[in-house]
Amino acid sequence: MTEQATSVGYERQAYDVVIVGAGGAGLRAAIAAHDAGARTAIVCKSLLGKAHTVMAEGGIAAAMGNVWPDDGWQVHFRDTMRGGKMLNNWRMAQLHAQESPDRVRELEEWGALFDRTPEGLISQRDFGGHRFARLAHVGDRTGLEMIRTLQQRAVALGIDVFMECTVTRVLLDQSGGEARVAGAFGYWRESGRFIVFDAPAVILATGGIGKSYKVTSNSWEYTGDGHTLALEAGARLLNMEFVQFHPTGMVWPPSVRGILVTESVRGDGGVLRNSEGRRFMFDAIPEFFKSETADSEEEADRWYNDKKANRRPPELLPRDEVARAINSEVKAGRGSPHGGVFLDIASRHDAEYIQRRLPSMYHQFKELADVDITAEPMEVGPTCHYVMGGVEVEPDTAQSGVPGLYAAGEVAGGMHGSNRLGGNSLSDLLVFGRRAGLNAAYYVGRVSRTGSRPQVDPEDVRRAADAALLPFDGVGDENPYAVQHDLQDVMHSLVGIVRRQDEMEEALVQIEKLRERVRRVTVEGHRQYNPGWHLALDLRNMLRVSECIARAALERTESRGGHTRDDYPMTDHDWATVNLVCRLADPSAGEAVEVVRQPLPQMPAELRSLFEEK
């Protein structure tokens, strides 16, 4: 099947559905597309099983009701919408809440071994923003269990995987008037050779953007590739101003700054204290959550065993609230020695319990920070963790505005509104990964029946190859690592947790300068496994996404969820029904991103009534 084209030299492969990304969303999509009869391929930048999903710790949110029979999809739906400050796409939130229990059970059928309740059912743990203990988990390595299960299933089904292969362009067929997907272009990291996939459907499952920030829990892969691929193919990005800073990242030593400390520490009873020993979260309960949050330590402590008669501890407020509170505590001079606050579980549980419930946290602190979390508190502070913004998709099918282009997982937007609840990502991957896979396969079926499979334009392939080789042409003396470092500084200090108009305007100026510098990047060496070259290409995507974040954040003159403004500190009713959408004015030529306002879809009355009781 492989053939060599003459001019640029590339390998060629043909599939029905090509999935870009092998995290939870990509793998689940592949399984679904395969099961629906499509010839399916997965492409990923790292080795199979190393995607971000492997790092997820706490659990998968699903209202199975194994621990609290009162739980159900309506409660989960309500929690999700409230956590997102009502800016979520209601239909996505509904599908997610309804379907996640089945998606979790399905993992068991494929070999997953979740922790159990005494009755032998899947155990569920507490997490921020969730009214009931709802996260299916395996100690604090749930993501590993999930990715391994899906990976082993995909291997058993014989799905083709192209590992260490980076997609740099979605190829379109423009011949029929409306542009539609024709395939994808990429390069093998190992050899630097190009590869062209002919495929009527492409599913983006590329994850997030966190590598544009200085302090982050995200890996080198999170350069916003899928976001950029979608924009450049003519699709639109939604909610890009909302970036989640997880309240608890490690702060010391500098080498591990940003590495995640799972929310399960708080779910399992850990509390936050400032340098004066005070549980400062009691001073930071916002009006919106007052009625459901404990106002005394006694009530908070009783909640772990009796959720009906007591309200939730403030440490388990949604992440945006906790991150902001930590930020202010540190600014007020009540932080820990290395600029964080204290997270204490040692005084709350015995060592055996902590080691059993949080083995990888125990290991991580012991090995990397010389801290024994069963005996002393951890030092933690906010870290860039997740992007709520992403490709705008049709909720039921996961299709973007471009026929044949789908998106699922962190790269898709809408589901989490302005702030994601912990545990809702892993379930999102399963629910919408499956929907994307099925619908992409159905779409290809329809295309095949009409006998009009799209064709890749060789001219597009040549352009994509030229763009990929640009950094070798050596017109400047910029080092890609230095440019990346400076971009991370800009985003961290000017478009970070707390934002201001003048700073964001400055960020946009800086981003423009960085774009100039990227044009002058020259890489050493040759095309074989050359990280400098890979980064030079990724940088373009990081700039694109950073620009979207800054522009949308500048436009939204209020504070909500993962978007906090110093100059507009209040949540504004007028903004409650507005989504911001980023698109390229002219995808084929334009660099310029434009931001447009669009009304939020209104939820039907029967769902709205869920918010009126109590």
Place this chain on the structure above:
Amino acid sequence: MGYDITMRVWRGDAGGGALQDYVVDVEEGEVVLDAVHRLQATQVGDLAVRWNCKAGKCGSCSAEINGRPRLMCMTRLSTFEAGETITVTPLRTFPVIRDLVTDVSYNYEKAKTLPAFAPVPRDADGNYRMAQVDVQRGQEFRKCIECFLCQTVCHVIRDHDDNKPAFSGPRMFLRYAELDMHPLDTNDRRRLAKDAAGLGMCNITKCCTEVCPENIKITDNAIIPLKERVVDRSYDPLVWLGSKIRRRDQRSEPPPTPPPTTR
């Protein structure tokens, strides 16, 4: 607070290469991977290295540090003597692609040869029921982050490429053991053990267990029980069926020893 260290890093590709000396400026609390990254960012931009999580969770950054297979992200610089040269080389058992990156496809190919998990039907209410004690055994094995350090250290294949076709390695034995002990799996357990490719070539040196960053007791908890199954019982479908059924309703008990079978 920064200080300098000397590093020797293997650079080259399938055609050959050599150790190169570098002086790298590092900070307190850093790990070997930080030093490699600093080298990459400031001195040799095309230095090839794999990594993802930087927290010992993904198993990407495996290399040999002063001859010992380890994760670069979990090896603190403070564990070396002041002035000690830190030598970083690619995993020896797998073919080099470039610098510290090796071709680990052997492991992915072996994974394809495993029988798929095949569960019993669900209970009437759509759930599976398993006791925590029963899942715990498999959970130990499923902690594996696929760093392949155990694979690279195993002497059966470390310097013997010719053994690779017949031998799947400790990582895969773990998978066989996991299926074997999975409370829901219906694969024929005896045959699983028998088919665990090349199990007989393992002579229980325990080197794999020693390097496992997840502290999985690969030899004691996976390989030895599997071996026992192969040596002292031959396949008898009736006995197997019996043990399977009893196992399902007595889940916290180890499987009963079947009566000696005809040989």
